[in-house]
Amino acid sequence: MIRLDGISRTYxxxxxxxxxxxxxxxxxxxxxxxxxxxxxxxxxxxxLHVLGCLDRPDQGTYELDGRDVGRLDEAELSLxxxxxIGFVFQFFHLVPRLSARENVELPMIFAGIxxxxxxxxxxxxxxxxxxxxxxxxxxxxxxxxERQRVALARATVLDPKLLLADEPTGNLDTVSGRHVLExxxxxxAAGLTLIVVTHDPAVARRARRVLVLKDGxxxxxxxGSRIHEAVxxxxxxxxxx
Amino acid sequence: MxxxxxxxxxxxxxxxxxxxxxxxxxxxxxxxAAVITLTALGEGAxxxxxxxxxxxxxxxxxxxxxxxxxxxxxxxxxxVPNDLTLDDALAVARGVREVDKVAPMVIGTxxxxxxxxxxxxxxxxxxxxxxxxxxxxIAHGRFLPPLAWDRGAPIAVLxxxxxxxxxxxxxxxxxxxxxxxxxMRVIGVLEPFGQQLGLDMDDIVFxxxxxxxKMLNRPGxxxxxxxxxxxxxxxxxxxxxxxxxxxxxxxxxxxxxxxDAVISAFNSILDALTMALAGIAAVSLAVAxxxxxxxxxxxxxxxxxxxxxxxxxxxxxxxxLAAFVAEAVLISSAGGLxxxxxxxxxxxxxxxxxxxxxxxxPPWAVAAAFTLSVVVGAVFGVLPARRATxxxxxxxxxxx
Numbered sequence: 001m002i003r004l005d006g007i008s009r010t011y012x013x014x015x016x017x018x019x020x021x022x023x024x025x026x027x028x029x030x031x032x033x034x035x036x037x038x039x040x041x042x043x044x045x046x047x048l049h050v051l052g053c054l055d056r057p058d059q060g061t062y063e064l065d066g067r068d069v070g071r072l073d074e075a076e077l078s079l080x081x082x083x084x085i086g087f088v089f090q091f092f093h094l095v096p097r098l099s100a101r102e103n104v105e106l107p108m109i110f111a112g113i114x115x116x117x118x119x120x121x122x123x124x125x126x127x128x129x130x131x132x133x134x135x136x137x138x139x140x141x142x143x144x145x146e147r148q149r150v151a152l153a154r155a156t157v158l159d160p161k162l163l164l165a166d167e168p169t170g171n172l173d174t175v176s177g178r179h180v181l182e183x184x185x186x187x188x189a190a191g192l193t194l195i196v197v198t199h200d201p202a203v204a205r206r207a208r209r210v211l212v213l214k215d216g217x218x219x220x221x222x223x224g225s226r227i228h229e230a231v232x233x234x235x236x237x238x239x240x241x
Numbered sequence: 242m243x244x245x246x247x248x249x250x251x252x253x254x255x256x257x258x259x260x261x262x263x264x265x266x267x268x269x270x271x272x273x274a275a276v277i278t279l280t281a282l283g284e285g286a287x288x289x290x291x292x293x294x295x296x297x298x299x300x301x302x303x304x305x306x307x308x309x310x311x312x313x314x315x316x317x318x319x320x321v322p323n324d325l326t327l328d329d330a331l332a333v334a335r336g337v338r339e340v341d342k343v344a345p346m347v348i349g350t351x352x353x354x355x356x357x358x359x360x361x362x363x364x365x366x367x368x369x370x371x372x373x374x375x376x377x378x379i380a381h382g383r384f385l386p387p388l389a390w391d392r393g394a395p396i397a398v399l400x401x402x403x404x405x406x407x408x409x410x411x412x413x414x415x416x417x418x419x420x421x422x423x424x425m426r427v428i429g430v431l432e433p434f435g436q437q438l439g440l441d442m443d444d445i446v447f448x449x450x451x452x453x454x455k456m457l458n459r460p461g462x463x464x465x466x467x468x469x470x471x472x473x474x475x476x477x478x479x480x481x482x483x484x485x486x487x488x489x490x491x492x493x494x495x496x497x498x499x500x501d502a503v504i505s506a507f508n509s510i511l512d513a514l515t516m517a518l519a520g521i522a523a524v525s526l527a528v529a530x531x532x533x534x535x536x537x538x539x540x541x542x543x544x545x546x547x548x549x550x551x552x553x554x555x556x557x558x559x560x561x562l563a564a565f566v567a568e569a570v571l572i573s574s575a576g577g578l579x580x581x582x583x584x585x586x587x588x589x590x591x592x593x594x595x596x597x598x599x600x601x602x603p604p605w606a607v608a609a610a611f612t613l614s615v616v617v618g619a620v621f622g623v624l625p626a627r628r629a630t631x632x633x634x635x636x637x638x639x640x641x
Contacts, residue, residue, distance in 0.1 A: 054635050074558060089638070093638065107554045109243075109246045109250065110551075110554065110555055110560055115246075
């Protein structure tokens with residue numbers, strides 16, 4: 001599904017080059033459940049943005065679903081983001097003036113789907129995350145867990161193949177966090193490729209596979225069940241610093 | 242993205258900051274109202290002047306003694322025009338085929354007295370033809386009868402105001418008034434008429450032209466008013482009259498003015514005035530556009546995260562552009578509609594206060610003002626919208 005080959009991304013911060021990603025080569029299979037870990041500044045968010053076509057690598061090729069994404073222009077990229085990729089963010093990013101249903105409808109508005117169908121599909125997705133009774137509530141009338149579930153419904157309403165979650169439980173209490181993860185995993189079980197960026201080992205251990213990034217390089221690959229190895233590498237890095 | 246969805250999205254966004262939206266909308270409304278009101282004033286002035294001319298009749302040719310040109314002749318030789326005489330008038334009436342009616346006229350000032358009441362008014366020497374050529378109306382009695390032009394008669398027709406002043410309680414018909422040193426019998430009273438080309442037609446006394454020339458001791462006429470048979474004949478009448486009188490006088494020493502020339506001169510002056518007023522008002526619309534741009538720039542920077550999100554959800558550049566331009570156009574066109582309402586209300590108020598001024602905004606100004614308001618939104622909305630489309634999605638999501 002995904003082939004990253006020699007991906008590098010360098011930022012210029014105050015005249016100093018910052019190597020956010022250095023020569024990352026990684027295949028990711030369809031239907032995978034992958035967790036990306038790493039200390040802040042390790043490049044894990046940059047990797048997620050590259051995967052989500054929000055950021056372009058300076059070097060290397062990124063092949064998504066058989067297409068070389070690096071060669072696409074801005075208009076084609078927005079279509080890829082709309083139809084192939086779903087995003088979930090730590091801070092939910094719901095549009096505050098729109099109701100839960102209207103937030104879920106947003107991607108369908110850009111896709112030009114007619115209003116009646118939009119409404120029906122949005123309500124169906126809200127039902128699937130257990131929020132149909134909350135459809136008319138605005139984000140400020142919802143709890144954190146509910147907001148993230150609305151965001152999940154929105155991210156998947158156009159049936160993407162790849163779901164990218166940036167610290168999806170980072171702003172939630174344990175119970176709502178687990179609820180959100182369970183929904184994510186159900187979607188993954190139904191065939192959706194799921195990539196979660198987290199610094200929480202409890203989240204990462206649920207993934208089938210874990211990558212650890214450090215200074216822009218992949219320093220560990222392993223199974224989620226062997227999360228203690230990843231944690232050791234991370235803490236070794238912290239001690240060494 | 243469907244057009245209705247673009248509008249819906251923009252409307253929801255505008256509702257989020259009502260005061261800001263209302264204030265920038267008001268700016269456009271004031272601009273449009275200014276265009277409507279000022280052009281209505283200009284148009285009112287134009288209609289007022291034209292109606293003044295129209296009341297005289299549009300097939301009219303006026304002959305004035307003297308030629309408006311500077312000649313280089315020695316003093317005393319040439320340059321002094323011949324008088325325009327009653328014989329000239331008769332020659333025109335008989336000799337030019339396209340002429341319908343000729344009304345010779347002399348003007349002076351005299352005191353009209355009845356008993357102890359006296360009043361200084363304009364004395365007009367005229368003939369029977371004057372009634373039709375000048376579109377006068379008779380309230381009581383009759384106008385000057387169709388006499389031979391060179392025959393005088395001690396009869397007078399009074400303007401309505403003069404009649405009211407001299408005979409506040411009684412019927413003036415048949416009474417004898419003194420006009421200067423002459424005793425005249427009143428045979429008619431004019432309908433109230435108002436001002437006509439600088440002459441108060443209500444405060445006037447008409448006497449036969451031959452009598453007036455004797456009273457004022459004038460050998461020549463003041464004006465010759467000619468009514469052509471049709472509007473199309475005007476220029477031919479003008480040429481024929483000039484030729485005929487030049488023949489009789491041995492030189493071209495009269496000035497002939499057609500009503501058309503005067504009207505079109507006034508028309509173009511007043512059109513220019515209206516355009517200038519519209520231009521001044523349009524400047525305020527441009528200022529309102531800058532206001533909209535300002536509001537939209539604030540909106541874009543406030544909604545940076547939202548724009549980042551829209552990009553992450555797969556909104557294309559042109560979709561984001563459309564959404565933000567739509568917001569600006571919504572503000573400006575709503576302001577335009579409000580401005581039309583304000584403008585028409587102001588014009589209605591103006592007409593109520595000054596009923597004599599037929600103020601009404603010309604249709605082109607109404608259309609232009611509203612169109613311009615929509616265009617202003619689109620033009621001044623583009624810059625902020627482009628700024629939105631150019632945001633880097635990663636930085637925008639982080640609120641940077």
